[in-house]
Amino acid sequence: MIVRDAELPKQVTIYEVGPRDGLQNESVIVPLEVKAEFIDRLVAAGLPIVEATSFVHPKWVPQLADAAELVARLQLDGPVPLPVLVPNERGLDRALEAGCTHIAIFGSATETFAQKNLNSTLDDQFAMFGPVVVRAREAGLDVRAYVSMCFGDPWEGDVPIDQVVTAGKRLLDLGASQLSLGDTIGVGTAAQVGALIDAFGESGVGVQSLAMHFHDTYGQALANAYAALCHGITTFDASAGGLGGCPYAESATGNLATEDLVWMLNGLGIEHGVDLEALVATSVWMGQQLGKEPASAVVRALG
Template identity: 70%
Template sequence: MTQGPPKGLPMTVRAKGLPSRVRIHEVGPRDGLQNESAVVPAEVKAEFIHRLADAGLSTVEATSFVHPKWVPQLADAEELYPRLADLTGVRLPVLVPNERGLDRALALGARDVAVFASATESFAKANLNRTVDESLAMFEPVVARARDAGARVRGYLSMCFGDPWEGPVPPAQVVRVCRALTDLGCDELSLGDTIGVATPGQVAGLLTALGAEGIGPERLAVHFHDTYGQALANTFAALQHGVSTVDASAGGLGGCPFAKSATGNLATEDLVWMLHGLGIETGADLGRLTATSVWMAERLGRPSPSRTVRALSHKE
């Protein structure tokens, strides 16, 4: 009789042509909590981040230095970030919308920052009150100064596959903005399916178009929302094209406060279940991740939307 895997672990069947290791870029404490109606206390956020690091995640996006008026849920960035000083060996990226945000982040010792651009004019206007080109011009001194300070810079690009106002987004439009962010000096680009409408064929098409422009998978990350249940399928398509950095949110927290049709991010636990089943290393402990998301869900007063969290935390 064939022995199955231990309870709580997937059967491992390796697939050819996939990365041997994936770096999970955990976005729950920032992208996840920014969309919560209630403000989570800084001490709870700090414990959340510590628990995620203890579960083996090497990159945990901590907060955003955006003006408190726009995202009040993250208004405590100056209070939170010093609480993470003991997390040596863990990357703690922060979002910086402009030079003022960068100043605040650098003053606290942040050396891993991100800017947030849009592939579409409609979302650039809704999110930044600027055109795409105006927003890129705003980011130019931010990226330059961050790099001069020795910081690593990630460029988020939202609405890469569909936009609630403009509909499907042509790959050439995304490639143009990706090229601009690369030319500004971004070390990594995160391709966002902000409203969760992408399908695997779209993902493959965009990655092929970017490769033809000289922007290969080693510089790319993917950031999928699960509105139509396609996030894991889209991730698998990206893995087939060599992408080895995947954004995910513990417990499936998050959406986007400026795109009301956006639902939760790909759940970190769902991603880890798939990756471990494919024999891909992540460094993550699925049991500890699940326990962390259950803990956070209790503090938010509602169950986690992650199917893996629900399956593994189910009491028989």
């Protein structure tokens, strides 16, 4: 039964991260053909944005070493944006060479994670990203920014809200069109989500510039997504089948499962454009390729 709450957004955008964030931590290398079919299936299921891969150095994320070959197989000029993550200017060079039109950069809200993930300090990361964003914009690319460790850091513990807002605003000030707030290790809870969104609003950053990226380590991802909806957020990152984790944060489990998010949105009468049946079939298929059961509760119930 659909129960529509007039206070909630009428429509949301689901930013599918399964092919990149979902697969980057898999121990067994996924064949190129499987990755390409995974993306094609997600697009066919109605996902409006599918993050395809990352032009990170293969030494750091071997699973995505075939990024250039994968992108060459994709329809980059199609109606569905297929962003790629770029860690630095060399990554941007590769994205430009491949003809990509949408990129993302991945920053940190904490000093320790910046050192471990970016080999940079918290402050120096912005100097590194600056020329990436400028050059990408000059080339006509859309640039999205992620800020990680927004609620907790495995080395530093709780992360102060003002620290997250400062880091996030600096990424937006570089020229990013959207900022995705990441609960990288899945420790956030609903009230904390609302407080962070409110703090960004008080700093002058409206919900139209924000997206939420939740992990389900403590089973809070869907509750946190609902809290974000109640605060006006209309873009949510999610991963088909709940795939994912973080190669730099061992305690992080999978992302918010796209199917679980879609099921909730359906019940709330919120439009999203995704075919749940096709999505579930895709996650079941991908689970078979990986030799494991999808983490999504909805896939387990319907698959």
